[in-house]
Every structure is written in structure tokens, then in C-alpha cells.
Amino acid sequence: MTKSSIAVASMIDHARQGDARALATLMPLVYDELRRLAIRYMRRERPGQTLQATALVHDVYLRLLQDSQLSWQNRAHFFGIAARSMRQILIERARTRGAAKRGGGRVRVTFEPGLIAAEAPTLDLEALDEALTRLATFDAELARVVEVRFFGGLSIEETAEALDISPATVKRRWTLARAWLARELGDTPRR
Amino acid sequence: MTHDEWTRVRELFDAALTRRSSERAAFLDETCAGSPSLRAEVASLLDAHDRAADFIEAPAYEVAAHLFADAIDHPVAGRAVGPYIIRHEIGRGGMGVVYLADDTRLSRRVALKAIVPGTGSDATRRARMRQEARAAAALSHPGIATVYALEEIGEELYLACEYVPGRTLRALIESERLALPQVVDIAVQLARALAAAHAQGVVHRDLKPENVVRSGAGVVKVLDFGIARMENAAGARLTPTGDMIGTPAYMAPEQIRRQRVDFRTDLFALGLLVYEMASGSNPFEADTATATIARILEVDPLPLSQVSGTGLPALDRIVALCLRKDAESRYASAERLVADLEHLQAQLAEHRDDAPAELPRAGGSAIVESRTRSAQWWWEFHQVAVSMLYVSMMYPAWRARAWLPASWGTFFFFAVLAAVATSTTVRLHLRFTARVYPAELAVQRSRALGWTRVSDAGFSLALLLAAIGIEHAHPEIATLLVTVSIAAAVASFTIEPATTRAAFAQHPSTSTLEPPRRARRTQR
Known part of the structure; x- marks a missing residue:
């Protein structure tokens, strides 16, 4: 078991005990991995070379969990925490970028040509984050599915495993949450 | 919306999705009868669902990859x-x-x-x-x-x-051992470039092998002149983890101490480049940045010729002058350095056919007449002279043996024999090393010191005691023994340390002289 995976395992134990510091400790690890991932992602210079999303996020998790003897439950728990930390990091990053670029304004994340697909939809990450927080106030289950699936990048099946619910349930919740968020963001005046 | 209302929305949304889109309106009419707000809520969610397409289907880190x-x-x-x-x-x-x-x-x-x-x-x-x-x-x-x-x-x-096509000095140093004329040629070109820039008040501050390129035609160019401070302004020498990029191996002491940096800082770096080109290694570079910094501040490198075996004391002196710890005592200008290097280059050209070791004596300039070299000659002479004197004393010792009480006589003779054998062997070994393996000399000298001191002391003492024993019977021989005894003691404890210091210490202020890493490594 590598040093970092021991660290991750013990951190998760702490997290299970509700230790908020564990999240803070995990963040730099996840951050580094995200950064490495993003760099690899950006390196692909031509369009049409989209990576398989789950393959990427699995690299992140595998590196963090490598050789670990985490139990299934721990692993599931880990996905939850990792997804939350990824959310926090991404939002934080989008916020500081927005501040730097527009003197306090917010940044609209753009699918740059050459990055993902030919059409370039935009997504206001901060607005999404705010909407997700609102959603959590009256339906935490839906919000959790979005967090794990969108920010954590897990598939339906993996999300089911991580949240200990059936894939069918995940699918139903995901569909509703997506519709709700899309409506919220669609209604949000573009800032 | 209450919790119950939202639960109802969820149920209706899920149920509606299991139906064909054409049937959904009728389904909602039926189930939401009497509650238009509930119907509107579910309908708008279904509408959003239909229009959402790929909304957030790609994971966040893909969408936001460029943020990182x-x-x-x-x-x-x-x-x-x-x-x-x-x-x-x-x-x-x-x-x-x-x-x-x-x-x-x-x-x-x-x-x-x-x-x-x-x-x-x-x-x-x-x-x-x-x-x-x-x-x-x-x-x-x-x-x-x-x-x-x-x-x-x-x-x-x-x-x-x-854009300067060519190989960096780093690549040159790593791939081949540069011949001395090449080293001097590069040094002259570098010094001229420095002189030109310094004349306009621009200091490089970051001269190192990576910043020097030699073209195929042999033209040497310095890169990044005058812009090193921009890098520092950018703080870019630190990686995100705070590590220093590269090593401080080419910094001058005043840079490390964050004192005033001026053209003399470049002269230090140039001296270091010449040293590294000629010897193949940077004398200050150590395994860690801290150790390197300590060496830059404290260690005077061995004279270049002792490390590289080139035997060109003029270059030794030029390099040593550049590498002075105290910026004030380096060359007063890059122009002076250019002059000395050009002089040396001219001599190298003149004596191209001679063996390199003969070169320095041919020159008449102040630099080529090496004080260090003549001091080392005296040191070698001292070793040989002492050895000869000791051996010649074996005859009087043999005679004195017979005049002493029997057992005392034999003891005396063998004591002298042992001292003479030890002392002369070690001294001749040192002279041999100085001539043949100059790079090893420093280490051999420190090893030999104890042996010569002990045997010299033994020799003096034995002669003195014998002189006392034969004083009445043979006063002339006794006087001779006492004289030689005193001479040997004075030579060993006063004269020899002086000649050694003159020959091997560059600066009297610095007492320790560490051999550079490469030389030490060969010892192990």
C-alpha cells in the first residue's frame, strides 16, 4: 500500500466520523489529480478525440486508491467525498478565474473548440452550483446524485454503488435533477 | 412548495416519463385535476427535460478542464x-x-x-x-x-x-572534454560580451552553461542578457511546490547573501564556467542546494591545473581571481579579464607545438610568471633536499653506533634508520604524486603529514640523544649531530609548513582547502 493510499484510507475514516478537516486534507490530492487530468485533457489538440469520461475519472480515483485495502463501503464513501471536493475546487477555480478576468464578474465555462465537440455550449458553473445548493435545501437526494455524477464524473452504475441505491433509482433522480437544474439555469438571466 | 407537494411532483414526473410524450398532457390533466400549480410545475420540468439534451451529461472536470x-x-x-x-x-x-x-x-x-x-x-x-x-x-x-x-x-x-542555433555550453561540457585552447577561446568570447554589456551598464546576473550557445562556426553567444531580473520579478524560479528550479550552483556569494549585485557577479560566473569547461565539473555543486550554497560561500576550489591536470597556472590565476569570494578583490573590470585571456590565448597560439606544461615559463607577463608555480617548485625541492640530507646522515649514525654502549648503539642506529626510511619514502612519494597525479596531491599530503612529523621528530631526538652520549669522546661528531638535529626540527616544523602554504593555499585567509567533488570521488 502506498503512502498516499494509506493517507487516503485514514482520511476517509476521519471523514466518516464527520471530521471536516479530512475533506480539507483530501482536497490538495484531488486538486493535483484534477490538474494533471486537465493538462492531459488540454494536450489533445484536435477535435474528435474526446476521451471517455469515466476512464479519466477512474484514473484519478485509481491513483488515489492504488493498492489500497479500502472496503467497499469506504470506497463508496470516498467517491462521495471526492465528488464534493471536486465540486468545491472547480467552483473555487471558476470564481477566481472570473474575478481575475472580468474584475469581479463571473466566468462562463466554454467548451473550447478542439476540446470537446464541434458545438460549443456554455455553462455557468457558479450558477449551476448555486442552483444545486437550492435543490439540496428541499431534496438532498437529488443534489447528492448530481454531485457524485456530474462533479465526481461517475456513471449511473458507479453512482448507484457510491450512494448505495439501485441504478434505476439513480437514473430517475438524475433525470429529474437534470430537468430541474436545466430549468433553473434556463430561467437565470445570463449574467 | 411543501415537502409533500415536491414528493408528488417527483412521482408525477417519473410516471409521466414512462409514458409516450404524446400521452403526457392527458396524463397530467387527469392526475393534476384541481391543482393547476402542480400541473404547471411538472409540465415545465418535462419541458426542460425535453430541451436539456446533453446538459451536464459530460462530467464537470471535462467542461472545466481549461480552468486548470x-x-x-x-x-x-x-x-x-x-x-x-x-x-x-x-x-x-x-x-x-x-x-x-x-x-x-x-x-x-x-x-x-x-x-x-x-x-x-x-x-x-x-x-x-x-x-x-x-x-x-x-x-x-x-x-x-x-x-x-x-x-x-x-x-x-x-x-x-x-534565435541562436547551436549547442549550449551545458551540452558541450557534458558531451566532451574541451581542449584548453577551446576553453580559452570560449572564455575570451564570453569576456568580450560581458565587457560590451557592462560598458552599457547591463549586468547579466544569471550566466550559466545553459545560457551560452556556441554555433557550428564557433561563435559564442550569451542568451538572456539583462533580463534575468524579469524572471525574478515573475517569481518564476519557483515551482508550485516552492522548489527552486535548477541549482544555485552559478550564483556568486553576494547573490546568495542578497548583497549588491554588479558586473563582478558576472565575472564570478564566468570564472566558474571556465573552471567547469576545463575540469568537467562545477567545484561548488553538491547534492543539495544548501550544500552547494555552503560551498560557494566557504570553499576555495583547488587550483584548476591540479584538478584538470592541464598545467596552465596562468589560467589558474585568472580563474582564481574571478572566483574570489569578495567581489572587490576580483578583476576591476571585464576589460582587464579580456586582456589577460587574450594574452594567454596569444601564448597558446605561439606555443601550440610545445607541451602545455612548458607554456607558462615562456611568457614574460605578470600573470604567466606564476608565483604559485615557483612556490610549488620550492616545495618539491624541499622534499628532495630533506630526503638527501637524511640518507647522508646514515653514515655518521653508523659510526656513532660503535661509540655508544653496545645495546644503546644498536637501538640508536635502528631508530635513525626507521625515521630516515619513513620520512624519505613519504616525501619522495609526495613529490612523485605532485608530478604525476596532481589531482591526488591534496589528499596524499594530508595523509602523509602525520608520518613525516613523527619520523622527523624521531630523527631529531635520536641524533640529539646520541650526541649527548658521545659528547666527551667525539665532540666534533656530537656537534654535527646536534646541528643536523636542530636543522631537521626547524625544517620540519617551520620551513616546511611555510613552503606548503605558499605552494597550495590560494588565499591565506582561507585555511581549509577541500578538493572538488570529482577528485574526492576518485579516492573512494
Whole structure:
């Protein structure tokens, strides 16, 4: 078991005990991995070379969990925490970028040509984050599915495993949450 | 919306989705009868669902990948940056990435340095960079890669410099052992470049083998002249984890101490480059940055000729003068250094056919007449003279043996024999090492010191005691023994340390002389 995976395992134990510091400790690890991932992602210079999303996020998790003897439950728990930390990091990053670029304004994340697909939809990450927080106030289950699936990048099946619910349930919740968020963001005046 | 209402919305939404879209309206009419707000809520969610398409289906880190891409947020091949078209990356320096690019306005190749993002946003910093770039751009010398322009493209800053094809000094040092005339040739070109820049008040501050390029035609050019401070302004010498990029191995003591840096700092670096070119290694470089810094501040490197085996004391002296810890005692100008190097180069050319070791004596200049060399000659002479004296004393010792009481006589003779054998063997070994393996001499000298001291003391003492024993019967011989005894003691404890110091210590202020790493490694 590598040093970092021991660290991750013990951190998760702490997290299970509700230790908020564990999240803070995990963040730099996840951050580094995200950064490495993003760099690899950006390196692909031509369009049409989209990576398989789950393959990427699995690299992140595998590196963090490598050789670990985490139990299934721990692993599931880990996905939850990792997804939350990824959310926090991404939002934080989008916020500081927005501040730097527009003197306090917010940044609209753009699918740059050459990055993902030919059409370039935009997504206001901060607005999404705010909407997700609102959603959590009256339906935490839906919000959790979005967090794990969108920010954590897990598939339906993996999300089911991580949240200990059936894939069918995940699918139903995901569909509703997506519709709700899309409506919220669609209604949000573009800032 | 209450919790119950929302639960109802969820149920209806899920149920509606299991039906065909054409049947959904009827389904909602039926189930939401009497509750228009519930119907509107579910209907709008279904509508959003139909229009959502790929909304958030791609994971967040894909959508936001470029938020993390600071490190690679640089142009790539074929991309236009202002009037420049990037060809490819040619290196990464303290400042950031360096590209080979085409300047479309003037149809020439340039080395385009992307100054680390974020440095351009600060107005005062930008102004300072402009000023530095202007000073650097004013330099015009065949030995200096010209700075063409500081380009401010959007928020990014780029420095367009002359592109110098060729090999860096680092590559040269690593791939081959440069011959002495080559070393001196490169040194002369470097010193001229420094002199030209210093005359305009521009100091390099970061001269190192990576910043010197030699073209195929043998022309040497210094890169990044006058822009080292920009790097420091950018804080780019630190990686995100705070590690220093590269080593401090080419910093001068005053740079490490953060004292005033001026042209003499460049002279120190040049001396170091010459040392490394001739010997193959940087005498200060150690395993860690801290150890390297300590060596730069405290250790005087061995004379170059002792390490490289080149036997060119004139170059030793030039290098040692550049490497003085105290900036004040280095060359007073790069011009003086150029003069000395050119003088040496002329002599090398004149005596190309001679063996290198004979060269210094041919010269008449103050530099070529090496004080160090003659001191070492005296030291070697001392070793031989003492050995001869000791051996010649074996005869009187043999005679004195017979005049002493029987057992005392034998003891005395063997004591003298042992002392003489030890002392002469060690001394002749040292002289041999000095001639044949100069690089090992420092280590051998320190090993031999104890043996010579003990045998010299034993020799003096034995002669003195014998003299007392035969004083009445043979006063003349006794006087001779006493005289030699005193002479040997004085020679060993006073004269020899003096000649040793003159021959091997560069600066009397520094008492310890450590051999450089390479020399030490061969000992193990």
C-alpha cells in the first residue's frame, strides 16, 4: 500500500466520523489529480478525440486508491467525498478565474473548440452550483446524485454503488435533477 | 412548495416519463385535476427535460478542464501570437516556455519567450519589465543574443529574442572534454560580451552553461542578457511546490547573501564556467542546494591545473581571481579579464607545438610568471633536499653506533634508520604524486603529514640523544649531530609548513582547502 493510499484510507475514516478537516486534507490530492487530468485533457489538440469520461475519472480515483485495502463501503464513501471536493475546487477555480478576468464578474465555462465537440455550449458553473445548493435545501437526494455524477464524473452504475441505491433509482433522480437544474439555469438571466 | 407537494411532483414526473410524450398532457390533466400549480410545475420540468439534451451529461472536470490548464495555457505549433507564428517549443527556462517562431513582419526566426502568465497584469511590474527590456535591447554585440522586442499581446507578455542555433555550453561540457585552447577561446568570447554589456551598464546576473550557445562556426553567444531580473520579478524560479528550479550552483556569494549585485557577479560566473569547461565539473555543486550554497560561500576550489591536470597556472590565476569570494578583490573590470585571456590565448597560439606544461615559463607577463608555480617548485625541492640530507646522515649514525654502549648503539642506529626510511619514502612519494597525479596531491599530503612529523621528530631526538652520549669522546661528531638535529626540527616544523602554504593555499585567509567533488570521488 502506498503512502498516499494509506493517507487516503485514514482520511476517509476521519471523514466518516464527520471530521471536516479530512475533506480539507483530501482536497490538495484531488486538486493535483484534477490538474494533471486537465493538462492531459488540454494536450489533445484536435477535435474528435474526446476521451471517455469515466476512464479519466477512474484514473484519478485509481491513483488515489492504488493498492489500497479500502472496503467497499469506504470506497463508496470516498467517491462521495471526492465528488464534493471536486465540486468545491472547480467552483473555487471558476470564481477566481472570473474575478481575475472580468474584475469581479463571473466566468462562463466554454467548451473550447478542439476540446470537446464541434458545438460549443456554455455553462455557468457558479450558477449551476448555486442552483444545486437550492435543490439540496428541499431534496438532498437529488443534489447528492448530481454531485457524485456530474462533479465526481461517475456513471449511473458507479453512482448507484457510491450512494448505495439501485441504478434505476439513480437514473430517475438524475433525470429529474437534470430537468430541474436545466430549468433553473434556463430561467437565470445570463449574467 | 411543501415537502409533500415536491414528493408528488417527483412521482408525477417519473410516471409521466414512462409514458409516450404524446400521452403526457392527458396524463397530467387527469392526475393534476384541481391543482393547476402542480400541473404547471411538472409540465415545465418535462419541458426542460425535453430541451436539456446533453446538459451536464459530460462530467464537470471535462467542461472545466481549461480552468486548470495554466501550466499549458500557451500557444502551440502553428498558432499565431501577434505577428509571430509559433513553430515549436525549444525550451523551458525560469521565465516560462521558449518557442521558435517566425516573425511575419520581418521574415526572420525568433526565440519567443512567453513570460509566465499573470506577470503582465501589474502595471508597475509591466513598466519595470519594459525598462529592462529596453536596456537589454540596446545591447548590440556579436556575443550577445539580441533582444528584439517586448510584445504585450492582450494580457500576455512575450519577449522576442535573436534565435541562436547551436549547442549550449551545458551540452558541450557534458558531451566532451574541451581542449584548453577551446576553453580559452570560449572564455575570451564570453569576456568580450560581458565587457560590451557592462560598458552599457547591463549586468547579466544569471550566466550559466545553459545560457551560452556556441554555433557550428564557433561563435559564442550569451542568451538572456539583462533580463534575468524579469524572471525574478515573475517569481518564476519557483515551482508550485516552492522548489527552486535548477541549482544555485552559478550564483556568486553576494547573490546568495542578497548583497549588491554588479558586473563582478558576472565575472564570478564566468570564472566558474571556465573552471567547469576545463575540469568537467562545477567545484561548488553538491547534492543539495544548501550544500552547494555552503560551498560557494566557504570553499576555495583547488587550483584548476591540479584538478584538470592541464598545467596552465596562468589560467589558474585568472580563474582564481574571478572566483574570489569578495567581489572587490576580483578583476576591476571585464576589460582587464579580456586582456589577460587574450594574452594567454596569444601564448597558446605561439606555443601550440610545445607541451602545455612548458607554456607558462615562456611568457614574460605578470600573470604567466606564476608565483604559485615557483612556490610549488620550492616545495618539491624541499622534499628532495630533506630526503638527501637524511640518507647522508646514515653514515655518521653508523659510526656513532660503535661509540655508544653496545645495546644503546644498536637501538640508536635502528631508530635513525626507521625515521630516515619513513620520512624519505613519504616525501619522495609526495613529490612523485605532485608530478604525476596532481589531482591526488591534496589528499596524499594530508595523509602523509602525520608520518613525516613523527619520523622527523624521531630523527631529531635520536641524533640529539646520541650526541649527548658521545659528547666527551667525539665532540666534533656530537656537534654535527646536534646541528643536523636542530636543522631537521626547524625544517620540519617551520620551513616546511611555510613552503606548503605558499605552494597550495590560494588565499591565506582561507585555511581549509577541500578538493572538488570529482577528485574526492576518485579516492573512494
